Amino acid sequence: MECTYDVLIIGAGSAGLAAALTLGRCLRRVLLADGGPPRNEASPGVHGFLTRDGIRPAELLRLGHEQLRPYKTVEVQCLQIESIARQGRGFVATGHGTADDAPVMVTARRVLLATGVSDILPALPGFRELWGRGVLHCPYCHGWEVRGRPLAVYGQGRTVTGLALLVSRWSPDVIVVTDGPGHLTPNARRRLRREKIGIREEPVARLIGSAGQELRCIEFADGSQxxxxxxxxxAPQHQRSPLASNLGARFTNSGAVWVDKNAQTSVPGIYAAGDTTPGTQQALLAAAAGNQAAICLNENLTREECPR
Ligand SMILES: Cc1cc2nc3c(=O)[nH]c(=O)nc-3n(C[C@H](O)[C@H](O)[C@H](O)COP(=O)(O)OP(=O)(O)OC[C@H]3O[C@@H](n4cnc5c(N)ncnc54)[C@H](O)[C@@H]3O)c2cc1C
Known part of the structure; x- marks a missing residue:
């Protein structure tokens, strides 16, 4: 049975949209399944994206969708893909538009997972509410906006030490907040002290923010602020979608979907790009990975169509 699409792209963030653009330009029949908001939805701006520095996340994606319009072989559907199974030389995927819609069935020769990750925030009041504005995950994305200001770095052990030393490149006033025992080695404490980074090991009660979701202060369990x-x-992360795991794909020790140099997962015909895969997580890099995966997909399909 002939598949309806050459490639089903699951996820319409930076990686999925970039892949759809490149595959559209290759005249490939593509379905881009747009399952909802991207990881950075809570953020006011995408920083460090060449020509788009500071653009609102929703606006970046709107432009991505707009630029797909000339490519008539690319179809976009609001679709949450729930399962993928091998069918002949391709795949059949099922999903839903909204919970009330009838299930949709899609056949494609190849699948690209561009499904991203989710961040697991501490279960304390304020973290979720201030996420993306007063609570930040990456100084490369947001350090410049808070440069020179009083900053905190939350966490324990080696992770917090490394992040605090990094953040101290953006501000001379950094305090590590460990929310209980910090599990900091004498060497870590010495390195922090050398950079004039303070340490607070009391348990945290909550974060207090402004109406604009800026952080005002950290309140400790003893009431001090x-x-x-x-x-x-x-923040620890998990895969946004269980599709790769359900397919039996290989994962790295850090929980990313393993891919070879051609963006193919350990499951032949299933590709992956963006935050789902190992490496530095940035919107521009996700877009570049989507572009690269699309080229690999097109070359793989071409080889199948033009046998030796
Ligand atoms: C708060 C915050 C701020 C950030 N700020 C910046 C910044 O300033 N600059 C920067 O470069 N990076 C920033 N990042 C990182 C950036 O958001 C990611 O690197 C980028 O979004 C990764 O793109 P992606 O396409 O891989 O994943 P995403 O953008 O997360 O897109 C994945 C998409 O897949 C969809 N999806 C998941 N499962 C399914 C399914 N089963 N069916 C259909 N669709 C599905 C999701 O709904 C989502 O739309 C920020 C991240 C966070 C959390």
């Missing part, structure tokens, strides 16, 4: 303009943390 520490005024800070922003708090950085390396």
């Amino acid at each position: 520490l005024e800070r303009a922003a708090l950085f943390l390396h």
Whole structure:
């Protein structure tokens, strides 16, 4: 049975949109399944994206969709893909538009997972509410906006030490907040002290923010408060979608979907790009990875169509 699409792209963030653009330009029949908002939805701006520095996340994606319009072989559907199974030499995927819609079935020769990750925030009042504005995940994305201001870095052990030393390149006033025992080695404490980074090991009660979701202060369990303009943390992550895991794809030790140099996962015919895969997580890099995966996909399809 002939597949309806050459490539089903799952996820319409930077990686998925860039892949759709490149595959559209290759005249490929593409379905881009747009399952909802991107990871950075809560952020006021995407920083460090060449020609788009500071653009609102929704506006970046709107432009991405707009620029797909000339490519008539690319179809976009609001679709949450729930399962993928091999069918002949391709795949059949099922999903839903909204929960009330009838299930949709899609056949494609190849699948690109561009489904991203989710950040797991501490279960304390204020973290979720201030996420993306007063609570920040990455100084490369947001350090410049809070440069020179009083900052906190939340976490324990080696992770918090490394992040605090990094953040101290943006501000001379950085305090590590460990929310209980910091598990900091004597060497970590010495390195922090050398950079004049303070350490607060009391348990945290909550974060207090402004109406504009800026951080005002950190309140500790004893009621004392520490005024800070922003708090950085390396939040643990999980895959946004269980599709790769359900397919039996290989994962790296850090929980990313393993891919070879051609963006193919350990499941032949299933590709992956963007935050889902290992490496530095930035919107521009996700877009570049989507572009590269699209080229690899087109070359793989071409080889199948033009056998030796
Ligand atoms: C708060 C915050 C601020 C950030 N700020 C910056 C910044 O300033 N600059 C920068 O470069 N980077 C920034 N990042 C990182 C950036 O958001 C990511 O690197 C980028 O979004 C990765 O793109 P992606 O396409 O891989 O994933 P995403 O953008 O997360 O897109 C994945 C898409 O897949 C969809 N999806 C998931 N499962 C399914 C499914 N089953 N079916 C259909 N669709 C599905 C999701 O709904 C989502 O739309 C920020 C991240 C966060 C959390």
